[in-house]
Amino acid sequence: MAKAEKNELMEKLFSLCKRRGFIFQSSEIYGGITSCWDYGPLGVELKRHVKDLWWQENITGREDVVGMDASILMHPKVWEASGHVENFHDPLIDCKKCRARFREDKALHYFKCEKCDFHFRVNGGLIEVKDEFRTFFKDDLYANEPESYKKSDCPKCGTAGSIFLEKIACPTCGAAELSPARQFNLMFKTHFGPSEDTASEVYLRPETAQGIFVNFDNVVNTTRLKLPFGIGQIGKAFRNEITTGNFIFRSREFEQMELEYFVKPDESQKWHEYWVEQRFQWYQKLGVKRENLRLRAHAKEELAHYARACTDVEYKFPFGWSELEGIADRQTFDLDSHIKASGKKMSYFETETNTHIVPAVVESSAGVDRSILTVLSDAYWEDTEHDRIVLKLDPKLAPIKVAILPLVNKDGMPEIAMAIFSDVKKQMAAFYDQTGSIGRRYRRQDEAGTPFGVTVDSQTLEDGTVTLRDRDSLEQIRIPKDNVANILREKLHE
């Protein structure tokens, strides 16, 4: 697909979302605010269904997982222990020559020994040495940070602490004319209580996961869960991203669905594979087409230092393949950090061996808003044969399940349709519409993703049946008007 077409599809989705009341820009009457979005009447229903399906699949539908709902504001020490205060920022550098902007550790770092002729370059974590020095670096071609080479011992002449950073240069144009690195902490700060001094600073959580880790002991002590077990949570998180965009794909306020699954440390790899598969299947249960989904395992140098493995679920968005969810084997890093920082035990007592162990954790971290964008993109269909736009949402996700329509506005049809509507709406989201021609009303519902239409016509007056229209196939069948709710309920559970 050409780039212009991709952009066009995003624009069409954006327009449809606004036109039909799925998603609006936040604070629109004041000119809007960057990357904040409001879910309208149809959008909030869609979002609720996505979250409910996640909760059902991962919490209530399982014996080994419980849910919780932690507060957004937490003790500042949580974020010190988790590493977010120290690490959750991007030092960025601008190239004065070619105007490229990049992360400090992506710059070309030139190192040199101050005693001998040994020198090398670090390029994006990869050490590049001249052939004559190749022998001095054998298995160590990947490094964590260029910083780690400073003041290290020279591998050639052996002088202690003789390696120094000669210069850093732009990875794009190679020029060494760079601006100083600037720090951007990605956590939102606010003040706890009325006084705005430094002591009262707290953060809005940048992820929901920490609310689970700090409650590990509370949950273990109150639920009698046995390893392996999980704790899940859905909630808002906030990140002061440098760059936002692609509609609701990346915003500064967003909602996460996170599951922390605690396992015996030597079993984490097995459970990581298990959850990757589970989560990959889940998106397909939302009706997302298999060919638009893929898994991507992180390469070794991409991994955070504490993670043993991480696999992303990616979706083929109109703007390209992008991450929907990450499933990571975080080992015991999170619990260890909080045990160390808080001085509390937070272990699990294994009765078989009579020992306390700190479990490893496999984390599934999914974005609610990204899931919404995924199901909307995936469902968007221009039916050129019938000249209509259809959201082919899975009926489970559809904001409105059925539209109840009198074929024409006379002969008592509106009254019969209204009576059916009154009955059906007690059991599912239904919509009554008697305005305009029947075709126009069907098309309105097609754009809203409503899977079924029930129409009262003259035959209804004779034999008490109504037509049931299928959104995708346009097929119509006749069903008894007094049994509409039951038949629809069966169809929705198919």
Added chain:
RNA sequence: GCGGGUGUAGUUCAAUGGCAGAACACCAGCUUCCCAAGCUGGUCACGGGAGUUCGAUUCUCCUCACCCGCUCCA
């Protein structure tokens, strides 16, 4: 945050230094027996703020938002 682009009705687009138009959508009525039909009537817009000017939607500046790229991630 930096560079580029775009802002006119609910949507998609016109025009204009001097009363801002269309199509579709929406609302009311008529009509209509199955897929955006027709007729009549109606509601609704120059992103915001300064400046130039007798007069600015139009020109200038600032600002805000969206899109693309850098970057990052749920």
